[in-house]
Amino acid sequence: MSHRIRPQSAECQKADWPSHKARCKHNREVVARMKSLDEAAAKEGAAPAGSLSLKDASNLLKKWNQLFKPVLNIAVLNALGLQTTPEKLQTHFLTVVLKPGAGFSKANDDTIRHCFVLDEAFVGSFEDALAAAPEDVSLGPMVKSASEITAEIRARGGLGCGVVLICVPSLNLSHFSPFGFTEAMDTIRVDKDWIRSLKHFIDNGITV
Numbered sequence: 001m002s003h004r005i006r007p008q009s010a011e012c013q014k015a016d017w018p019s020h021k022a023r024c025k026h027n028r029e030v031v032a033r034m035k036s037l038d039e040a041a042a043k044e045g046a047a048p049a050g051s052l053s054l055k056d057a058s059n060l061l062k063k064w065n066q067l068f069k070p071v072l073n074i075a076v077l078n079a080l081g082l083q084t085t086p087e088k089l090q091t092h093f094l095t096v097v098l099k100p101g102a103g104f105s106k107a108n109d110d111t112i113r114h115c116f117v118l119d120e121a122f123v124g125s126f127e128d129a130l131a132a133a134p135e136d137v138s139l140g141p142m143v144k145s146a147s148e149i150t151a152e153i154r155a156r157g158g159l160g161c162g163v164v165l166i167c168v169p170s171l172n173l174s175h176f177s178p179f180g181f182t183e184a185m186d187t188i189r190v191d192k193d194w195i196r197s198l199k200h201f202i203d204n205g206i207t208v
Contacts, residue, residue, distance in 0.1 A: 078194035113205035
């Protein structure tokens, strides 16, 4: 997982705006649920003293995601096999399931890399995800936008927009993260043991 993916160009970032809006809508819904649960826990006295609120945990996951974007980018590439099956960007996405690590409860900007460890990772289809999604989770706009961006990028000779769904089930957290692949990846070596590689990077706090 030593290969690097170029940052999105200004053109691609502009094209990604619909996906960004849909992603933000989903993430705002998550934050709203976190706030509601935090308020309920505070009323019942259920939150342990010194523990992170669910809203703070959600913000922590967002920061973690930003740090690990290079690692997740390569994971999407290998999980979907984009070197040989780029069309999977239109039908499948990568789910990364995390659990709190040893440094979660005392997390700060210096230790955030060690806040989560990998529980499992797997590839799923957009069709199955839409069918199984709860009524209060708006996956449709996100999936539609990702498909539209993929079509636009492919029209310009690139691969498309990959999607990672990051989940922390024990905290009832989820976060969507898109990745633009603006050029062919058929010359990059395939890592068939990508799950093991992903676990090595995440569990050891290696971000590049």
